[in-house]
Amino acid sequence: MQQNNVLILDFGSQYTQLIARRVRELNIYCEIHPYNHPPKNQSEFKAIILSGSPNSVRGENVLHPDLSEIRGKKPVLAVCYGAQYLAHFSGGQVAPSNTREYGRANLSYIKSDETFFENISVGSQVWMSHSDTIKNLPTNGELLASTKDVENAAYKIKGEQTFAIQFHPEVYHSKDGKQILENFLVKIAGVSQTWTPDSFVESTVAAIQEKVGNDKVVLGLSGGVDSTVAAVLLNKAIGKNLYCIFVNNGLLRKNEFESVLTQYEGMGLNVKGVDASARFLKALEGISDPEKKRKAIGNSFIEVFDDEAHKITDVTWLAQGTIYPDVIESVSVNGGPSATIKSHHNVGGLPDYMKLKIVEPLRMIFKDEVRRVGASMGIDSELLGRHPFPGPGLGIRILGDITAEKVRILQEVDAVFINGLKEDGLYDKVWQAGAMLLPVNSVGVMGDERTYEKVVALRAVESTDGMTADWVNLPYEFLQKTSNKIINQVKGVNRVVYDISSKPPATIEWE
Ligand code: XMP
Numbered sequence: 001m002q003q004n005n006v007l008i009l010d011f012g013s014q015y016t017q018l019i020a021r022r023v024r025e026l027n028i029y030c031e032i033h034p035y036n037h038p039p040k041n042q043s044e045f046k047a048i049i050l051s052g053s054p055n056s057v058r059g060e061n062v063l064h065p066d067l068s069e070i071r072g073k074k075p076v077l078a079v080c081y082g083a084q085y086l087a088h089f090s091g092g093q094v095a096p097s098n099t100r101e102y103g104r105a106n107l108s109y110i111k112s113d114e115t116f117f118e119n120i121s122v123g124s125q126v127w128m129s130h131s132d133t134i135k136n137l138p139t140n141g142e143l144l145a146s147t148k149d150v151e152n153a154a155y156k157i158k159g160e161q162t163f164a165i166q167f168h169p170e171v172y173h174s175k176d177g178k179q180i181l182e183n184f185l186v187k188i189a190g191v192s193q194t195w196t197p198d199s200f201v202e203s204t205v206a207a208i209q210e211k212v213g214n215d216k217v218v219l220g221l222s223g224g225v226d227s228t229v230a231a232v233l234l235n236k237a238i239g240k241n242l243y244c245i246f247v248n249n250g251l252l253r254k255n256e257f258e259s260v261l262t263q264y265e266g267m268g269l270n271v272k273g274v275d276a277s278a279r280f281l282k283a284l285e286g287i288s289d290p291e292k293k294r295k296a297i298g299n300s301f302i303e304v305f306d307d308e309a310h311k312i313t314d315v316t317w318l319a320q321g322t323i324y325p326d327v328i329e330s331v332s333v334n335g336g337p338s339a340t341i342k343s344h345h346n347v348g349g350l351p352d353y354m355k356l357k358i359v360e361p362l363r364m365i366f367k368d369e370v371r372r373v374g375a376s377m378g379i380d381s382e383l384l385g386r387h388p389f390p391g392p393g394l395g396i397r398i399l400g401d402i403t404a405e406k407v408r409i410l411q412e413v414d415a416v417f418i419n420g421l422k423e424d425g426l427y428d429k430v431w432q433a434g435a436m437l438l439p440v441n442s443v444g445v446m447g448d449e450r451t452y453e454k455v456v457a458l459r460a461v462e463s464t465d466g467m468t469a470d471w472v473n474l475p476y477e478f479l480q481k482t483s484n485k486i487i488n489q490v491k492g493v494n495r496v497v498y499d500i501s502s503k504p505p506a507t508i509e510w511e
Helices: 016-025 081-088 177-188 197-212 225-241 256-266 277-284 290-310 350-354 367-376 404-423 476-489
Strands: 006-010 030-034 047-050 076-079 093-096 102-110 125-129 132-136 141-147 154-157 162-165 216-221 242-248 271-275 315-319 357-359 432-446 449-462 493-498
Touching: 006 016, 016 030, 016 177, 047 081, 076 081, 081 093, 081 132, 081 154, 081 162, 162 177, 197 225, 197 357, 197 367, 216 225, 216 290, 225 242, 225 315, 225 367, 242 256, 242 290, 256 271, 271 290, 277 290, 290 350, 315 350, 404 432, 404 449, 404 476, 432 493, 449 476, 476 493
Parallel strands: 006 030, 006 047, 047 076, 076 162, 216 242, 216 315, 242 271, 315 357, 449 493
Antiparallel strands: 093 132, 102 125, 102 141, 141 154, 154 162, 432 449
């Protein structure tokens, strides 16, 4: 348990993880727990934040937290649903709102001399997203702020350190949202801002040493940010007792295996590169169904990795680059299981299969923090800034069955696209980019010859976590130049298209 931490009780809001990220940006450690499974030691937390929810405090789907250990005893900040909950069940009233209360609004009244609103002025923009409204404040409620349409936009409970806000401080459109969180957590709750990448590295290295001792640990490197940062942390903690395995599944980007392996060696990691391309291609022969491809790639990976791991004597731990969004228990607001659209586990099943103990040094941090931790340990910024790349690699970007020739074509196309983005300074403006090889041929002309060759689609998206994504408006000149280069340089392609679909409803990958 980290010192001075903050508990976020989740009621299923789409913004709950954003609350945690804003709090972490203040260098304060926090944890998200479902409202109905709070941690046993909740009274040890220094402050509690109640999240929003898609549910209403009226009607059948009310989510009832047990606040008996918290309310009036600890500083509490209730956001949106939380604010409505405290009002509705403590002598106030919540009712459907008459006016639209979604989007930007401005604070038209702020109670003066309130620490909660220190350094925030009337006019400050906030983000509203609710369909119920607080008509009457709860018993002992005192109004702290209003907007034009929402009179009870913020209140506190007299005699308690309990604060409630109808708007969302965690959303960037609430311009002073971070200041509000800081006022509450630092000035009111007295939480100290000591959660930094350096402090994380120091405490995690010590924790790994304590947990693992002199045992051997095996870790699969993927070339991605998470496994790399996990490896460097473990290397700091246990040095040569960390055995890294980097598998070439034959579906990596062009030259990726060689260049990343060299980088890993340069970082002092004890790493073994295993070229298993032929084995993966064989396992994929004739398979077109996307989920079957994922399975074939996943299973081959497990076999190859397990073979290699068994060559290391007495290994007892498996390290993984799991990060916090993968482990946050999701709240199922209506009782059913929460929906998953595609199965995205790179190496699903590996821990069970190998019967090793698990060490996951990044399991409590977010992606942006992984990058900051990586930077604080001196990992190259280009490596840390890499776009996400799916575990099955080009295997799910070649639509239909996979052959060595199709992999070659897509690697060439992808390299032209990605290098072009880098050369034109566009790479860092894009969250993820790649090319898809389509299972159709199209007619073209080259000189006097009629061609009948492959079509490729380019995709570039903006996103924060891959859950939603917008296609990127890349400059026409860039698209023109890239298309020309691909058609001229990559044998077997005569047509390039650009994907202008956002997620939802389209996914980022085509398979
Ligand atoms: P979708 O296509 O679902 O992708 O919009 C969202 C993010 O997940 C990545 N992705 C995968 N990652 N194994 C992975 O490790 C997979 O099978 C897989 N499928 C999609 C995708 O690249 C994007 O970043």
